[in-house]
Amino acid sequence: MTVTVRFAPSPTGRIHIGNTRTALFNWLFAQKNNGRFIQRFDDTDLERSRKEYADSILYDLHWLGIFPDSIEYQSKRFDVYDQAVEKLKADGLLYPCYETAEELDLRRKIRRTRGLPPVYGREALALTQDEVAQYEQDGRKPHWRFLLPNFVTDPAEPRRTEVHWNDLVRGEETVDLASLSDPVLVREDGTYLYTLPSVVDDIDMGITHVIRGDDHVTNTGVQIALFRALGAEPPVFGHHNLLTTSSGEGLSKRTGALSVESLRESGVEPMAIASLAVLIGTSENVQAMASMAELAGHFDPGSTSKSAAKFDPDELFVLNRALLHHMPFEDVRDRLQLLGIADERADAFWNAVRGNLDKLADARDWWRIVNEGPLEAPELEAEDREFLRQAFDLLPEAPWDDGVWKKWTASIRKATGRKGKELFAPLRLALTGRASGPELAELLPLMGPEGTLARRP
Incomplete structure (x- = not known):
């Protein structure tokens, strides 16, 4: 069996560092297991999905070092989803419902007042042909719900039905299907919600492992039931914790918060993003990894905490500096x-x-x-200005070698009696216009005799 994973965002905005976490978890898992990575776009919402966003997501992934083995678009697979719908209808597992949003909300409130869980009561299953005909005559279009297998013989009498799986990240997980409403798979206008296309594609594309955010844990119980209803064994699931800002604020594609595009434009290196996105919220120390191969060596989905991973965006720039300081x-x-x-x-x-x-x-x-020379003329004290003029008169003759700085400062020290900061600080200001920076012993040969002498105050 070839390990096969997928990253399946909706192309409705730019991906952010939180989305990147999911993509990287899947990519590194595939890399460690000699597997395949499928880039799949959940673009069944034709009104909100944009080709430009799909293209930007692919560009961001390539920039980060993620190269899919194949690229799929759900908008090209509606005929496959239609076939799955017909199968579920034929098996009596997909049934039409005519309630409006207001009616459903009222029923939930009534159930709460009775001490019952606010789930759908399957009232649509009890509709008579005359009632259905009246709804149709009134112009109502049905939405279609998947009948969860949480009863023995009578759907009106659900009982506790546990779905168990060994989560790749979280360990043993359980969802009680009786605590959930039958999910809507098809809207009134015939368009699909996320659940059905996702499961159908995972079956058709041979997905062996689904790694995603832990906001999908409850969905997994439903999806496992749907896999089995369609005659397939579910893949292995893994749910990692979500990234939030240090204040606990979630990230959103639509707001562009910490998008990969904006981070790239601000000068953040791809491996700084990858290192933080993968290692934060795990038992590993967050440190800058120089390559995906090195990061893969520190990647273990089982080491991920169950609580949200809070991070300060400034950490990205700490990692960025560390990468640059050692980059060949x-x-x-x-x-x-x-x-x-x-x-x-x-x-x-x-x-x-x-x-x-x-x-x-x-x-x-x-x-x-x-x-x-300096980008702005340095401000010099009169005493330092006189010192610098004397110092520049002592510049060694060309040609210069790597020892020119040591030779020059030794001459200055001998002639002026200055040493330490009193000697070096004015020289740095005159040469660079800055109070700190690279070693002057390394910069001076690059400036050359003429370039250095031109900075004489």
Whole structure:
């Protein structure tokens, strides 16, 4: 059996870091088990689904390092769902209901006052032909419910019926089907809700493991019953905890909160997102992983907590810095070229500045400083200005080697008597315009004699 998983978002907005968690859990599980990853779009809601969103999701996944083995669109499979509906109707497991939303709400309130669970009472099963005919004459269209197997002989007398599964993430789980309403699978207008297409596709596509957020735990009891009603054995299920902000706020595609697109545009590296999305809320320490292969080595769905995983978005930038500070030049050469950093000094420049970057684009400012001098004229005390003029007069003659900084500062120390911060701070301001930054011993050879002397106050 080939392990086969799927990531099945609705293309109704940009995916955020929470969606990314689900995609990565599936991708890493497939990678660790030499399996297949199917990208499936739940786009049966033709009014809200957009091709542009599906394309952006694929782009985001590729950027993160996720490459599906196949891409499927539910909007192209309506005939398959129609066949499943006919089978369920023929087996007496899908029945028409004519209640309006207001009528259903009233019935739920009545059941609560009687101390009964606010589930659908299956009143539609008791409708006479005359009552159905009257509804039809009145112009009502039925919605169709799946008859849950939670009774012995009379559907009007449900009894406790437990569905058990060994959850890949949460361990032993149980759902009582008697505590649930028969789910609506087909709306009045003939369109499908999530449940039926999802199960039919999982069967047809040979999905062996369904890994998703724990907001679907209750749905799983229903879906297991539907798998069996359609003559199939259910896959293995796993439900991971959801990501929330540190204040407990949930994430939404529609608001664009922490979307992968916005994080990419703000300079966050893909492995910073992947590392946080996978490791937060698990027994693993959240640390920056340099590659998907390294992250896979730390991925264990069973180590995931049952409580929500709260995170501070600032953690992404902590991981981002850690990644950049250790990233080899070969991994960023092409991206640096796009920033205009492309001559024979690029390698040495990267190794000099990477430890001071919050995001890769910051390297562009340091490149300008190296080549053109401070971005803004530094403010210098009169005493420091006089010191710097004397210091620049002591610059070693060309050609320079890697020891030029040590040689220069030794001459300055001997001539002026300054040392420590009193010596180095004014030099840094004059050379870079900044109070902190990369080691000047590494920057000075990149600036060269002429470029350095041009910064003399």
